[in-house]
Amino acid sequence: MTDGKKIPGAISIRHVSKIYDPEGVHVEAMRDCTFDIAAGEFAIVVGPSGCGKTTLLNAVAGFDTITGGEIYLDDELISSTRYQIKPNVDRMVVFQNGALFPWKTVIQNITYGPIVQRKMSKAEAYAKAREMLELVCLNGLEDKYPEELSSGVQRRVEILRALINEPRVVMLDEPFRGLDAVAKTVMHEFLMQLFCATPRTMFFITHDLDEAIFLGNKVVIMTTRPAQIKKIVTVDLPWPRQHRVMNTKQYIDLKQEVLEAVHEEARKAFEAGEREMA
Amino acid sequence: MSESVMAAQRPAKSASTRMKIILEKFFNFKTLRGFSTVVVFCVLWQLVVYYEVPYLLNLPRPLDVANNAGASAAAPDYWINWGLSLMRIFIGFIAAQVIGIPLGLAMGISRTFKQFTFSIFEILRPIPPIAWIPVAILFWPTRELSIYFLVFIGAFYIQILNVIQGVSNISVNVKWAAYSLGAKPKDIFWRILLPGSLPSIVTGMTVGMGVAWNVLIAAEMIAAQGGLGRSTWESYTNHNIPYIVVGMASIGLAGSLCSVLLRWLGKRAMPWTKKF
Amino acid sequence: MSDKTKPAFFKTALFRALLGIVLFLIVWYLLTAVLKLPRFRMLPNPLSVVKEWTSFHPVSGRSIFTLPYYMDIVYSVARVLAAFSLATLLGVSLGLMMGWRRIFYDFTFPLVEIFRPMPPISWIPLAVLILPGIEVPVVYVTFIAAFFATVLNTLLGVLSIDKNYFLAARCLGSRPIDVFRNVVVPGALPFIFTGLQISMGIAWLSLVAGEIIAGQKGLGYAIYEGYSLFQFDQVVYYMFTLGILGYISSAGIRAVGRRLMAWEARRRGM
Numbered sequence: 001m002t003d004g005k006k007i008p009g010a011i012s013i014r015h016v017s018k019i020y021d022p023e024g025v026h027v028e029a030m031r032d033c034t035f036d037i038a039a040g041e042f043a044i045v046v047g048p049s050g051c052g053k054t055t056l057l058n059a060v061a062g063f064d065t066i067t068g069g070e071i072y073l074d075d076e077l078i079s080s081t082r083y084q085i086k087p088n089v090d091r092m093v094v095f096q097n098g099a100l101f102p103w104k105t106v107i108q109n110i111t112y113g114p115i116v117q118r119k120m121s122k123a124e125a126y127a128k129a130r131e132m133l134e135l136v137c138l139n140g141l142e143d144k145y146p147e148e149l150s151s152g153v154q155r156r157v158e159i160l161r162a163l164i165n166e167p168r169v170v171m172l173d174e175p176f177r178g179l180d181a182v183a184k185t186v187m188h189e190f191l192m193q194l195f196c197a198t199p200r201t202m203f204f205i206t207h208d209l210d211e212a213i214f215l216g217n218k219v220v221i222m223t224t225r226p227a228q229i230k231k232i233v234t235v236d237l238p239w240p241r242q243h244r245v246m247n248t249k250q251y252i253d254l255k256q257e258v259l260e261a262v263h264e265e266a267r268k269a270f271e272a273g274e275r276e277m278a
Numbered sequence: 279m280s281e282s283v284m285a286a287q288r289p290a291k292s293a294s295t296r297m298k299i300i301l302e303k304f305f306n307f308k309t310l311r312g313f314s315t316v317v318v319f320c321v322l323w324q325l326v327v328y329y330e331v332p333y334l335l336n337l338p339r340p341l342d343v344a345n346n347a348g349a350s351a352a353a354p355d356y357w358i359n360w361g362l363s364l365m366r367i368f369i370g371f372i373a374a375q376v377i378g379i380p381l382g383l384a385m386g387i388s389r390t391f392k393q394f395t396f397s398i399f400e401i402l403r404p405i406p407p408i409a410w411i412p413v414a415i416l417f418w419p420t421r422e423l424s425i426y427f428l429v430f431i432g433a434f435y436i437q438i439l440n441v442i443q444g445v446s447n448i449s450v451n452v453k454w455a456a457y458s459l460g461a462k463p464k465d466i467f468w469r470i471l472l473p474g475s476l477p478s479i480v481t482g483m484t485v486g487m488g489v490a491w492n493v494l495i496a497a498e499m500i501a502a503q504g505g506l507g508r509s510t511w512e513s514y515t516n517h518n519i520p521y522i523v524v525g526m527a528s529i530g531l532a533g534s535l536c537s538v539l540l541r542w543l544g545k546r547a548m549p550w551t552k553k554f
Numbered sequence: 555m556s557d558k559t560k561p562a563f564f565k566t567a568l569f570r571a572l573l574g575i576v577l578f579l580i581v582w583y584l585l586t587a588v589l590k591l592p593r594f595r596m597l598p599n600p601l602s603v604v605k606e607w608t609s610f611h612p613v614s615g616r617s618i619f620t621l622p623y624y625m626d627i628v629y630s631v632a633r634v635l636a637a638f639s640l641a642t643l644l645g646v647s648l649g650l651m652m653g654w655r656r657i658f659y660d661f662t663f664p665l666v667e668i669f670r671p672m673p674p675i676s677w678i679p680l681a682v683l684i685l686p687g688i689e690v691p692v693v694y695v696t697f698i699a700a701f702f703a704t705v706l707n708t709l710l711g712v713l714s715i716d717k718n719y720f721l722a723a724r725c726l727g728s729r730p731i732d733v734f735r736n737v738v739v740p741g742a743l744p745f746i747f748t749g750l751q752i753s754m755g756i757a758w759l760s761l762v763a764g765e766i767i768a769g770q771k772g773l774g775y776a777i778y779e780g781y782s783l784f785q786f787d788q789v790v791y792y793m794f795t796l797g798i799l800g801y802i803s804s805a806g807i808r809a810v811g812r813r814l815m816a817w818e819a820r821r822r823g824m
Contacts, residue, residue, distance in 0.1 A: 401575070
């Protein structure tokens with residue numbers, strides 16, 4: 001997988017906090033989060049619902065400002081309290097509910113990035129897109145509109161749309177949420193195939209712990225709100241992974257470790273909710 | 279963590295901060311920008327009149343309009359006109375609701391009924407209410423009644439369309455859930471269909487009010503005695519030009535007030551919607 | 555017993571629709587020609603209306619076989635088209651800009667909101683006084699009516715676009731103009747077309763009012779003239795003519811919308 005070339009895409013998150021509406025409602029979403037993602041690493045972020053995972057993603061992607069700390073991409077400052085680089089191709093996001101343009105066909109969606117950035121001519125972009133679709137066995141769908149496709153296919157097209165731009169970091173916000181277990185296995189295979197072919201920094205948010213350990217090599221566990229980093233678990237399983245790895249002792253131990261940490265936080269979040277109603 | 283828990287952790291706000299927040303609400307960039315466009319418009323208006331720009335020769339001076347507005351506000355006749363117009367709007371509008379909502383519900387609920395009635399409905403609907411004026415005058419014994427009828431026509435079609443859509447929007451799941459909880463058809467109607475179509479009914483009212491107001495003014499100009507539309511038209515024939523503008527503004531204001539009232543009622547009727 | 559694959563004709567929607575129309579005509583005829591109920595006495599009955607509409611020598615001089623009828627239609631249609639096209643051009647542009655750029659909205663919204671509640675018809679006296687000629691005021695009033703409806707619907711259309719599309723477009727390296735062409739315009743299109751249908755209806759409404767009050771020639775004017783000359787049959791079939799034209803224009807807009815928004819059509823499986 002690693003071939004000695006220096007891959008870009010190292011993320012450094014340093015003491016980042018985010019408070020929404022400081023003068024008004026004052027919601028503290030993140031407090032003093034610090035961790036690193038090495039270039040080419042597949043990092044997964046897990047935590048209880050509503051804890052602030054998406055807030056973190058928004059901060060790194062440049063969608064939202066932060067109220068404390070700094071974020072670096074390859075040692076360049078991309079976000080701080082006074083400075084923020086607007087969203088760009090370096091940090092590509094795949095959205096939770098899907099953001100394929102419904103008014104464009106599959107191939108128009110995929111080629112949108114390269115064409116609009118003037119990196120490729122229309123013919124070149126179309127050829128590359130067709131190549132990528134062929135690679136993952138999705139050819140034949142070029143002229144369909146997203147609404148005509150199943151969610152699993154839509155997801156994969158959206159990931160292709162992101163990857164064709166060769167971003168430094170790919171950020172995925174629970175991309176496979178709502179897909180059934182069978183479809184998910186296909187998605188995992190798909191993502192892993194692409195990742196192994198061209199390693200790229202991945203920032204992947206999910207609730208599904210199996211998905212987290214199966215896909216990632218670093219699992220970052222966040223606490224309930226205000227979000228902090230509870231624990232970072234390194235997943236040392238060899239690549240490429242197959243589903244039978246889920247039965248190995250190493251996997252089961254890792255899962256137990258992650259599960260206990262997440263469960264503790266989920267408990268706290270749940271109790272906080274319950275206290276409100278009492 | 280809940281918001282109330284976090285509120286307790288929030289730093290206490292001093293009186294001066296609160297004052298600052300209120301001031302910011304009114305004197306921020308947003309209102310300044312809007313205000314500046316209105317000011318620019320008034321200045322241009324004055325300049326156009328002052329320099330006697332061709333094609334716009336008869337425009338009244340802003341000052342004359344302002345004076346006339348003051349004089350009108352002091353005159354009882356002006357307010358009588360307000361009353362007349364408002365009364366006409368309310369009678370016609372409420373009639374459209376009283377007849378239109380049940381009809382719309384019936385058409386939404388019973389496919390058979392809709393199949394019989396929708397064709398006539400769709401044929402008569404594109405006829406502009408104003409085109410109904412002669413027929414209305416012929417049919418109704420008094421002028422006032424024909425005006426109410428015209429306002430009714432304006433709001434009626436829109437309401438029916440909205441109600442039909444409202445009923446069809448209610449998710450089938452909600453109805454099935456109700457049945458499995460032991461509801462009878464009567465309950466379904468009163469507790470599910472009616473509240474569920476309420477948002478559409480309110481939308482129909484809001485849009486219908488706008489159209490009704492439009493129709494009223496036209497009807498008044500053509501065929502009524504008294505009322506804001508009539509008085510604006512008469513000021514045209516009497517060459518009282520500044521009042522034309524005052525009349526227009528009054529009509530606009532009256533219409534806005536009705537819409538605001540309707541919106542407020544809508545929010546009260548549907549406390550479960552945050553956005554309207 | 556009954557064939558499940560093809561319902562009896564008596565139960566189809568088409569039959570019921572036709573039956574509804576027929577019943578309406580029968581009731582109308584009964585009320586006006588047979589029973590001659592007090593209120594309905596003055597109204598024309600369906601038979602005489604149809605007779606006049608299709609006669610070669612109509613009393614009023616206007617029927618489907620006479621030129622003046624079509625001249626009236628042409629006048630009205632031309633005015634509506636002129637006003638509607640201008641209103642669409644300006645209204646969609648303004649609506650898109652207001653929805654897309656907050657600053658633009660801040661500047662323009664208050665002014666728009668002052669003028670929007672003024673019923674288009676209330677503009678007639680001022681328009682006739684200020685604008686030259688007869689045609690221009692009538693077209694202007696029609697334009698104003700359609701304009702504000704279009705602006706509002708376009709604005710709502712832009713605001714209805716899911717924010718994620720904007721974010722995705724930014725991530726993919728779009729410049730503002732790309733976002734405008736690829737997200738704002740297509741995203742607002744469904745609302746815009748619904749708005750255009752509404753504004754077409756409003757345009758016809760205002761046109762007729764304008765013609766009655768201030769115009770010469772045209773369907774609205776002819777309706778009022780027919781009324782004052784006691785030619786009630788003409789009044790009625792002119793009303794139906796308006797209805798037909800209104801329906802055709804809305805259907806036309808819908809058809810254009812279906813072609814431009816192919817993705818919506820496919821979604822509904824058409």
